[in-house]
Amino acid sequence: MVKVNYGSSRSIMRITLIVFLSFLAVFMLFPFIWLLMTSIKPEAEIVTYPPKLWPTRITFKAYVDIWKAIPFARFFVNTVVFACGVTIISLLFDSFSAYAFARLSFPGRDILFLVILITLMIPFQVTMVPLFALLHKLGWLNTYAALIIPRASNAFGIFLLRQFFKGIPIELEDSAFVDGASTWCIYWKIIMPLSKPALATLTIFHFMYNWNDFLWPLIMTTSMNMRTLPTGLALFMGKHVVEYALLMAGVVLSLIPITAAYLSAQKYFVQGIAMTGLKG
Amino acid sequence: MNISISSRKKAVAYLFLAPSLIVFGVFVFYPIGFALWASFTDWSLINQSPNFLQWANYSRLLADSRFWNAVKNTLYYTLGVVPVGTVISLCVAIAVNQRIRGIEIFRTIYFLPVITSTAIIAIVWTFLFDPDIGLLAYYLKFLGFTTQGWLRDPNYAMPAVILVSIWKNMGFNMVIFLAGLQSISESLYEAASIDGANSWHSFWYVTLPQLRPTLTFVIVMSMISSFQVFDQVYVMTRGGPLFRTETVVQYIYHHGFETFQMSYASTVAIALLLVVLILTILQLRVLDRDIN
Numbered sequence: 001m002v003k004v005n006y007g008s009s010r011s012i013m014r015i016t017l018i019v020f021l022s023f024l025a026v027f028m029l030f031p032f033i034w035l036l037m038t039s040i041k042p043e044a045e046i047v048t049y050p051p052k053l054w055p056t057r058i059t060f061k062a063y064v065d066i067w068k069a070i071p072f073a074r075f076f077v078n079t080v081v082f083a084c085g086v087t088i089i090s091l092l093f094d095s096f097s098a099y100a101f102a103r104l105s106f107p108g109r110d111i112l113f114l115v116i117l118i119t120l121m122i123p124f125q126v127t128m129v130p131l132f133a134l135l136h137k138l139g140w141l142n143t144y145a146a147l148i149i150p151r152a153s154n155a156f157g158i159f160l161l162r163q164f165f166k167g168i169p170i171e172l173e174d175s176a177f178v179d180g181a182s183t184w185c186i187y188w189k190i191i192m193p194l195s196k197p198a199l200a201t202l203t204i205f206h207f208m209y210n211w212n213d214f215l216w217p218l219i220m221t222t223s224m225n226m227r228t229l230p231t232g233l234a235l236f237m238g239k240h241v242v243e244y245a246l247l248m249a250g251v252v253l254s255l256i257p258i259t260a261a262y263l264s265a266q267k268y269f270v271q272g273i274a275m276t277g278l279k280g
Numbered sequence: 281m282n283i284s285i286s287s288r289k290k291a292v293a294y295l296f297l298a299p300s301l302i303v304f305g306v307f308v309f310y311p312i313g314f315a316l317w318a319s320f321t322d323w324s325l326i327n328q329s330p331n332f333l334q335w336a337n338y339s340r341l342l343a344d345s346r347f348w349n350a351v352k353n354t355l356y357y358t359l360g361v362v363p364v365g366t367v368i369s370l371c372v373a374i375a376v377n378q379r380i381r382g383i384e385i386f387r388t389i390y391f392l393p394v395i396t397s398t399a400i401i402a403i404v405w406t407f408l409f410d411p412d413i414g415l416l417a418y419y420l421k422f423l424g425f426t427t428q429g430w431l432r433d434p435n436y437a438m439p440a441v442i443l444v445s446i447w448k449n450m451g452f453n454m455v456i457f458l459a460g461l462q463s464i465s466e467s468l469y470e471a472a473s474i475d476g477a478n479s480w481h482s483f484w485y486v487t488l489p490q491l492r493p494t495l496t497f498v499i500v501m502s503m504i505s506s507f508q509v510f511d512q513v514y515v516m517t518r519g520g521p522l523f524r525t526e527t528v529v530q531y532i533y534h535h536g537f538e539t540f541q542m543s544y545a546s547t548v549a550i551a552l553l554l555v556v557l558i559l560t561i562l563q564l565r566v567l568d569r570d571i572n
Contacts, residue, residue, distance in 0.1 A: 017375055024372065025389045028447070031404045032392070034415055038407070051415045097300040104293035112297070119308050121560045123508050125529045126549040127311035129536040130318065133325055134311065150307035153300035183292050212397035214511040215529075219537060230399040234515045237403050244413060251400055262395045266388060273394060274455050 039063070039248035046244045062249035069246055072253070074225050075232040078144075079211060079254075082228055085148040087206040091199060093153040098161030099187045103173070113162075119155045124216070132219050142226045147217060151210070157202050164198040165191055204265065205272040211258055229254040319547040324540055337547040347548060349523055350531040353438065357527060358506040360442035361449075366498055368446065369453030374487075376454065377461050387458075391451035398448060402515035405444045406431065409516075434524045437517050441525055444512055449505075453498050460494030461487070493567060500563035504556055528552055 034053060038046055039062055041055040066072050100106070101113050131150060132141075140146035172194075173186050181189070192199070217228040227235065233250050262269050317323075319337050323330035341347055376387050393401065408416040411429035420430070430436035464487065472482045488495075510529040513519060519526030519534070526534075528548065536545035 014380065017378065018380070021375060021383075021386045025386055028389055028393060028450075031401065031408060031447075034408060035404045038413075046413055049412070051413055051418050053415060093299040093303065096296045100293045100296040104289065104296065106290045106293040109293075112301075116300070116304060119304060121557055122308065122312060123504075123552060123556050125508055125510070125532055126315060126553045127308065129532070129542050129545045129549065130311035130314035131307065132536070133314075133542065134306075136325065150303070153303040155304075158300065183289075183296075187296075208395060212395075212400075214397065214399035214514070215533075218514075230397045230511075233403060234399045237406070237515070244407065247403065248407075251403055254400055255396055258395055258397075259392070262392070263388075269395060270391065270455055273391075273452060274459055 035248055035251055039245055039252050041245060043243070043245055059245075062245035063253070066246050066249045066253070069243070070232065070236055070250070071225055071227075072232075072250060075227055075229045076253075078226060079228040079230075081144055082147045082217065083207050083210040085144060086151045086210045087203055089148065089152045090154050090157055090206055091202060094157035094202070095161050095192065095195070095199070096187075097153070097158045098165055099191060101158065101162045102165035103170075103191075104183070116155045116158055120159075128215070128219060135220065142221050142223045146220045147228075151216075154206070157206070160202060161195065161198055164195055168194050201268055201272045204261070204268050207261075208258060208269070208272070315546040315549055318543045319550050321543050324542040326540065330543070333543075337544055340544065341547050341551065346523065346526075347528075347531060350526050350528045353523075353525060354507060354509070354527045356438055357442060357445075357509055358503055360439065361445050361506050362499060362502045364442075365446045365449060365453060365502060366495070369450050369498070370457050370491075370495075372450065373454045373457035373461060374483075377458060387454075390454055393448045394451040394455075396448075398511040399515050401448060402444060402512040405440075405512075406516050409440055431517055432521055434522045437521055437525045441509075441512055441516055444516070445506075445509070448512075449502070453502070456498055457491070457494060460491050464490045496563065496566050500559060500566075504559055507552065507555060507559075 037053055037055055040058045040060060042057055042059050042061075045052075045055060045057065097116070101109060135141055135146045135150070138146075140149075168191060172190055176186050176190055212230060213228075214230045214234070217231045221227055221231065224232070229250075233247065233254060236250070237247055318330075320334060321330040321332055372390060376383055376390070408414045409429055409431045411417045411432070414429065417429050425436070430440040468486045468490065469482055472486050477485065508529055509527050510533065513525050513527055513530055514533070517525040519530045529552070532545050532548045532552070534545075535541045535548065
């Protein structure tokens with residue numbers, strides 16, 4: 001806590017601060033408000049000059065039409081499958097590896113862990129062209145496999161879970177081992193249930209990252225039916241610039257799930273984001 | 281008996297590791313090696329029998345004015361986003377760290393852009409800057425700016441992209457700074473105020489030095505992500521007008537997926553990798569020094 005010595009002008013400082021924070025809040029919210037207002041305006045009202053923020057007449061036509069104008073339902077399903085697919089598989093694979101790194105002993109453990117950490121330094125853009133060529137060769141372009149499988153394990157996830165697993169008291173496993181439990185059983189019945197907070201944070205991290213991702217689905221999909229929400233909407237904008245309300249309705253609908261998730265699990269979101277701070 | 285148990289244990293460990301190792305091997309290490317190899321050849325999807333070109337792609341890169349233009353634009357973007365974005369986020373973090381009732385609402389609002397998709401929110405900003413329907417363009421006109429719309433103006437397109445990026449990432453840096461601020465021991469401030477320090481002094485002599493690791497982290501992270509900027513540029517300008525917003529990743533994309541000169545795209549990518557690696561190593565060193 002930074003202590004500011006307000007002295008006698010304490011309340012003036014406080015009011016100034018709140019005024020500043022409110023102005024900033026308006027600036028931060030402005031695109032969202034404009035977006036919402038534009039999505040419920042009749043098309044004619046959007047293009048009148050000078051532009052206005054508040055609609056004089058409200059219509060939800062765009063929210064109905066968007067589903068027919070573009071394969072919006074497909075975009076939605078694709079994004080859900082992509083984001084959930086990566087999240088679930090990656091949590092599983094990462095926790096396997098993290099468990100091995102945290103608890104099992106085998107030759108080459110430290111070197112392998114270092115090698116995995118090194119991948120954190122490699123920007124995805126460096127590998128994207130060969131990756132595209134590889135998946136093209138495999139005939140995977142425009143499939144969920146191409147979107148999900150190359151992302152099925154994540155160095156950051158392994159690192160984070162390994163740290164968490166190491167913090168779990170080993171006595172719990174020892175007694176289970178004495179009772180004849182297998183390694184798998186210990187991992188699945190003891191370690192995983194105890195790691196719910198770390199898993200929850202990682203779930204949000206993976207889900208949000210992939211739900212929002214752009215460049216990866218952009219190069220992996222060429223067919224309109226396989227586009228995700230960000231790629232589908234961005235390319236729709238490139239083609240049909242005239243139907244503003246339609247596009248804005250699509251944007252609003254695409255933002256609803258992630259915003260709802262954020263508002264209901266804010267703590268985990270902020271934690272998940274702040275944790276990328278460890279990524280370096 | 282013991283040997284068979286321990287070799288069984290090893291086998292189990294490798295089984296646990298196998299899925300991740302396969303994914304990393306096939307989808308990270310193989311493409312990296314491939315990119316490195318391709319940068320010395322004329323390989324592409326349509327070229328079935330690539331020739332070894334030695335350093336030809338690299339000498340082309342050094343003489344490629346469009347590449348250097350992309351480097352210049354990326355540096356311009358980085359110099360716009362990193363210092364301004366860092367200072368603003370730090371100020372905001374200090375502001376929302378005050379004990380005021382309802383301050384959480386501001387934090388929630390400031391963080392909102394962080395959870396949205398950059399590409400999708402860039403669509404909204406594109407229209408806000410649009411001279412025909414954009415409200416922001418309309419407001420900017422009153423402030424005496426051009427009427428043509430920032431994204432279509434070669435001199436204002438990059439500042440517009442920078443503005444959007446700062447808006448989008450402010451909440452992210454704010455959260456990191458907030459965590460840093462809250463980890464500073466209260467007793468340091470008490471000691472400072474006993475010594476007669478005013479709030480400016482305690483900021484300058486307590487907060488800032490204590491925040492150094494966080495500051496380094498935020499600056500280097502923003503630099504690394506700035507060098508990789510793509511989504512907002514692709515959506516808002518596609519590198520235009522007059523290539524004034526074309527960035528390095530945009531240029532990799534251009535050769536990889538538009539002209540299909542994939543080996544040359546890999547050469548640009550390797551150059552990007554070198555810069556990012558240098559920055560990362562620099563960060564690790566500085567952090568290491570700060571911790572010891």
